Amino acid sequence: MVNRLFFLILCCLIPFQGTAQKSKKPPKPQVLVYGHGADAFSAAMQSAQSGVETYWIVDSTNIGGTLIQGETKSISSNHLLDVGTWAFFLKGIANVKEISDSALFAAKKHIAPRIAQNVFENSADTIKRLSYKKNLTISAIEKSGKGWQITLSNREKIKVRAIVDATDKASLLSLLKEKDIKDKEYFPSELVKQIDYDSSLYRTGIAVGQIGKQIFNIPLSNLLPDSSLRNYFSTKPNEKLLSPDNIERIPLLMLRAQACGAAAAYCAFFNTTSDKINVRTLQGELLAFKSFMMPFQDIRLSDVHYPQIQRVGATGILRGVYKNNENSFQFSPDSLVSSKEVEFPIKQLYTRSQIWFKDKDIPVFKLSDLLDLIKYVANRGEELNAEVEKGWIKRFRFKGSYDPERKLSRREFAVLVDTYLQPFHVRVNLKGELQY
DSSP, rough: HHHHHHHHHHHHHSHHHHHHGGSSSSSOOOEEEEEEEEHHHHHHHHHHHHSOOEEESSSSSSGGGGGSSSSSOOOOTTTTOOHHHHHHHHHHHHHHHHOOHHHHHHHHOOBBBHHHHHHHHHHHHTTTEEEEEOOOOOOEEEETEEEEEEEEEOOEEEEESSEEEEEEGGGGGGSOOOOOOGGSSOOOOOOOOOOOOSGGGGGGGEEEEETTEEEEEEEGGGGGGOGTTTTTEEEETTTTTSSSTTTGGGGHHHHHHHHHHHHHHHHTTTTOOOGGGGGHHHHHHHHHTOSSSSOOOSTTSSSTTTTHHHHHHHHHHOOOOTTTTTTTOOTTTTBBOHHHHHHHHHHHHTTTTTHHHOOOOOOOBBBOOOOOOOOHTTTTTTTTHHHHHTTTTTTOOOOOHHHTTTTBBHHHHHHHHHHOOGGSSSOOTTOOOEEO
């Protein structure tokens, strides 16, 4: 009995290491996140999950900002675009193991502040490579080589390769020593842009959103500051659109912040600067953590083919269409494909395909047509037919049986093109222009 009592007292005196370690600075932090709202959580989570030691300075007692204040909240924005860290948060609110459309929809309609706070706090305690301290502020910031030197309010000094400023109005800018800092435009002012296939910017999307009748993606260039602020990312450069006080903006705010976290981690991991970020590499990282590049509202996280459709959609080979008076943006996965629809973007990507398309007018692509195109462009032989037939159900997870004469749906076309032609691997610049 005495021994048992001594054991209990000892357990009370010794802090549990699983949570205590979170209040310590990581051995060599590479990314610093500053702020206490949902966007700070999103950026810190993604940075750590992208494989770099992340130090989160929480300038408050609690994590969550607007979502943990006041009454129970209901959010209707980002309709059918609940992805990325926003979906992760909703999954925690719903307290389910697997993401489903019904669970996400129900969670959006009933976000209780106390439950939201528990989701943020418990998640922050369990994310690997993430450490944080509360009730601290940043008192000084200055450039140091490619990165930044930070001084905290407790006089602790930290040197990191990248910063994510998740404070209102990017408050860290006011601490910089550059003259006339407040009169400079460090970030692009335009944020929301409908998908316009006449411009190549759609190829560089790093977050998706729906606000009212506007359905859009955010291009990577919107995240990047000018050359004097390399490796500094702000989650809220446009306070009017991204105000955390407007709960309808929180899904977009979290997804943009997720991209900021991924971009900061990219700079740290590759020891480079924000102007040298590879668009496709960053997009691939975000897609791996369930964020979208294209705002297809009929392709959701529960769709087994969403990665392939997102990748092909970002190349422009198969394009989305605004429908219902532009109230929705659809991929239409069950529709058919014609050569007229895909000829121009495929020719742009693969010059060899120009010969294949010459004098061809295919009203509806059959499986045999696509296999023939793949063989020609990718230098594959007749063994491709047997390979596709073998993987039709188990590998590609298609419905129905393999038949060379079957009319291909846009879904099947996207999956096969992504697998065998890999158009997403063709690099693009910040303008979305192809880089061969």
